[in-house]
Amino acid sequence: MSLYIDVVSLFPEAFIGPLNFSIVKRAQQLGYIVVNIFNPRDFTQDRYRKVDDYPYGGGRGMILKPEPVFESVEYIRKLRGEGTAILLSPQGIPLSQSLVEDLSRKNSLILICGHYEGVDERVALHLADLEVSIGDYVLSGGEVPAMVIIDAISRMFPQVIDSEVIAEESFYRGIFDYPHYTRPYDFRGYKVPDVLLSGDHKKIELYRRKEALKKTLNRRPELLIRSNLTELDMELLQEIFEEIAKNKLG
């Protein structure tokens, strides 16, 4: 069964390029996801097809009106028989790999893209099931965040990407991916770690796991607390700590 991803956006043209290449295209071709864009302007009732208005109480910018957004989402929910509506917003819960996995198991997602100064608060309060942010910065609209979600979801399906590859990627197991190298062995004097040429698969696996742990510890130590570390991971971390202590002392 396909996952329907319906996007509510004032700028459908923003999706033409991103939806039509690589992994996202493949996920659609294989029928895992079906993406459609709905323009709230098509759901306006007035002759000027007005989608924005001035904020009550004064203040800067224009606000996306509630009626066309409600009408769009209600139309889509009727069409699909259901629909988890997600309002893209810098004030939402942070997008994470585990949220992406949860979303990829739904039957129908509706991504609501805001624009201007934002969306009338009643959309968040009475229409959306969830508000999602792609990071602590402000973008001009929800189109790029919606594409981020669609791209991340596309990777979750078998045959789109090898499931073994996904299982080793950053965040999937709670930590970063291991470092990757390809030919040439010696590039401007920067050499590939010799263990990778040893042909010893056990050693290579240990090296990669240790490097992944090391990089996570250096850059995002909080991820280690939340990840499911194995006994082997704990031993490797112990080794890493001993190496750090030795370097500090010596």
Ligand SMILES: C[S@@+](CC[C@H](N)C(=O)[O-])C[C@H]1O[C@@H](n2cnc3c(N)ncnc32)[C@H](O)[C@@H]1O
């Ligand atoms: C200019 S922003 C509005 C920002 C809003 N005034 C605020 O400060 O929270 C316009 C729209 O872009 C989208 N957007 C901007 N940054 C985002 C982020 N980090 N994550 C998700 N959506 C974002 C939202 O849909 C938002 O309604």
